Amino acid sequence: MTLTGHMLIGQHSVAGNREAIRGINPATNEALEPAYAGGSTEHVEQACALAWAAFDVYRETALNLRAEFLESIAGEIEGLGDELIDRAHAESGLPRARLLGERGRTCQQLRMFARTVRGGEWLDVRVDSAQPQRQPLPRADLRQRQIALGPVAVFGASNFPLAFSVAGGDTASALAAGCPVIVKAHSAHPGTSELVGRAVARAVKACGLPEGVFSLLYGSGREVGIALVTDPRIKAVGFTGSRSGGLALIQAAQARPEPIPVYAEMSSINPVLLFPAALDNRTQALAAGFVASLTLGAGQFCTNPGLVIALKGPALDKFVAATAVVIQRSPAQTMLTPGIFSAYESAVNAVAENASANIAGVGQSGNGPNQCQACVFVTEAADFLADHRLQAEAFGAAALIVQCSSEAEIREVTEHLEGQLTATLHLDDQDLEQARALLPTLERRAGRLLVNGWPTGVEVCDAMVHGGPFPATSDSRTTSVGTAAILRFLRPVCYQDFPDSLLPDALKQGNPLQLRRLLDGQREAQHHDQ
Numbered sequence: 426m427t428l429t430g431h432m433l434i435g436q437h438s439v440a441g442n443r444e445a446i447r448g449i450n451p452a453t454n455e456a457l458e459p460a461y462a463g464g465s466t467e468h469v470e471q472a473c474a475l476a477w478a479a480f481d482v483y484r485e486t487a488l489n490l491r492a493e494f495l496e497s498i499a500g501e502i503e504g505l506g507d508e509l510i511d512r513a514h515a516e517s518g519l520p521r522a523r524l525l526g527e528r529g530r531t532c533q534q535l536r537m538f539a540r541t542v543r544g545g546e547w548l549d550v551r552v553d554s555a556q557p558q559r560q561p562l563p564r565a566d567l568r569q570r571q572i573a574l575g576p577v578a579v580f581g582a583s584n585f586p587l588a589f590s591v592a593g594g595d596t597a598s599a600l601a602a603g604c605p606v607i608v609k610a611h612s613a614h615p616g617t618s619e620l621v622g623r624a625v626a627r628a629v630k631a632c633g634l635p636e637g638v639f640s641l642l643y644g645s646g647r648e649v650g651i652a653l654v655t656d657p658r659i660k661a662v663g664f665t666g667s668r669s670g671g672l673a674l675i676q677a678a679q680a681r682p683e684p685i686p687v688y689a690e691m692s693s694i695n696p697v698l699l700f701p702a703a704l705d706n707r708t709q710a711l712a713a714g715f716v717a718s719l720t721l722g723a724g725q726f727c728t729n730p731g732l733v734i735a736l737k738g739p740a741l742d743k744f745v746a747a748t749a750v751v752i753q754r755s756p757a758q759t760m761l762t763p764g765i766f767s768a769y770e771s772a773v774n775a776v777a778e779n780a781s782a783n784i785a786g787v788g789q790s791g792n793g794p795n796q797c798q799a800c801v802f803v804t805e806a807a808d809f810l811a812d813h814r815l816q817a818e819a820f821g822a823a824a825l826i827v828q829c830s831s832e833a834e835i836r837e838v839t840e841h842l843e844g845q846l847t848a849t850l851h852l853d854d855q856d857l858e859q860a861r862a863l864l865p866t867l868e869r870r871a872g873r874l875l876v877n878g879w880p881t882g883v884e885v886c887d888a889m890v891h892g893g894p895f896p897a898t899s900d901s902r903t904t905s906v907g908t909a910a911i912l913r914f915l916r917p918v919c920y921q922d923f924p925d926s927l928l929p930d931a932l933k934q935g936n937p938l939q940l941r942r943l944l945d946g947q948r949e950a951q952h953h954d955q
């Protein structure tokens with residue numbers, strides 16, 4: 426497909442009228458064709474008008490049609506073949522093998538949401554039948570279902586150009602819920618965004634859906650992004666990126682006459698706790714596993730293990746020494762964008778200049794542009810507790826090991842942490858009681874707790890939680906990965922004393938959608954057969 430450099434407003438290919446962005450190959454710093462002229466508020470207005478016009482129709486589409494739409498997007502993305510992988514590779518510097526895996530994950534995610542939509546559990550139908558004879562007052566007939574919130578603005582992430590971008594998790598979950606989506610393309614991968622955006626638009630057309638179900642805009646987050654978030658027809662926002670970007674969107678959304686939810690995933694350093702017996706028994710293996718997870722994808726994962734916490738002593742000394750040896754062998758890797766590379770350099774320099782932190786080991790230095798050199802620092806718990814800057818996320822392959830002098834200090838450090846996406850425990854049988862004592866704190870701090878694994882690699886499934894307290898996300902009650910992500914874009918509506926013919930199908934007395942309802946306090950065991 427020839428890239429056009431245009432936005433997609435519904436089914437229309439529209440040229441922007443603001444400063445152009447271009448993809449940059451971070452491995453060479455070469456600017457890629459074509460230029461993508463940025464959109465303006467007028468384009469936001471057009472996309473929002475179409476999305477609003479589509480909303481009431483799209484949110485009531487038959488479950489099967491909506492599921493077929495999601496499957497059709499997956500098929501269209503697969504149909505792009507090598508062109509998509511080549512472009513994403515050129516724009517992100519990510520290896521082809523990683524991008525092939527990410528495409529698989531993106532399509533699996535869409536198909537998983539199709540299955541979720543068909544299953545209908547997310548409608549969470551509750552029926553409390555009328556009790557006209559009840560004393561002292563009769564009870565009305567009350568029925569509840571979930572409906573879509575409204576058009577959703579999605580800000581794609583730089584570090585997952587497929588799985589967290591134009592047709593990524595936020596888009597898939599919002600479309601599954603029945604929300605039209607307007608994507609503000611990430612400036613780091615405009616061509617990849619166009620290819621995927623056109624795939625989604627083809628699926629919209631093939632499924633006979635209203636064109637406003639999907640639009641793709643380019644341009645500065647300050648103009649297009651803020652205009653989107655403040656448009657009264659947008660009812661929720663999905664975002665993955667920097668803390669400052671997320672906070673800007675949250676503030677804009679809260680300052681609206683009608684504030685709306687912003688589901689922003691921002692910053693997490695993903696603490697790893699090494700308990701004494703595990704550290705003693707498996708020092709080398711832990712060091713190797715840690716460095717592998719830290720340097721995966723040049724450390725550009727939101728679940729990157731940026732903090733290690735352990736008791737001071739010979740075992741920890743051995744771990745630090747082993748880490749230094751392993752990391753020395755880590756080759757430098759190209760980062761996603763020149764901006765992310767320079768942010769990484771500044772973050773690493775800030776820790777290096779901090780008198781409380783010492784370098785434990787560094788990876789190999791690069792010989793091309795934008796190459797991430799891995800780096801591990803060590804500090805004392807007292808210094809970590811005294812200096813909040815040591816908790817700042819360095820987006821890339823940098824980590825800090827915090828040496829604690831007692832169990833109490835480990836608890837204090839853990840208690841002191843900001844909200845996290847994950848917390849990892851490495852433990853052997855002898856460590857169980859120590860670990861158990863920390864669980865209440867860790868549950869308050871993180872969205873996912875893992876034992877004897879590494880936090881990178883987020884399974885897309887029903888039970889996954891990719892979320893957590895601020896600043897990991899702006900709303901700890903939800904997840905952005907896995908089928909529970911659909912709940913972010915729904916709200917309950919109750920229908921009281923409606924005649925059956927006026928009720929939506931999900932709530933009709935005969936249960937035509939065969940949903941497992943909560944009927945008069947009892948969860949129906951199996952589908953009704955009427």
Ligand code: NAP
Binds near residue numbers: 613726819
């Ligand atoms: P970013 O700068 O926050 O940008 C993400 C998106 O938000 C872009 O589309 C951007 O638009 C928009 N945006 C940024 N600031 C905005 C503002 N003030 N108002 C409106 N829109 C705004 O994130 P990034 O470029 O992907 O990466 C930069 C940093 O984000 C990294 O160094 C890292 O610290 C962090 N990051 C974290 C995660 C995570 O999962 N925790 C993932 C990726 C990145 P423009 O195109 O106009 O910039």
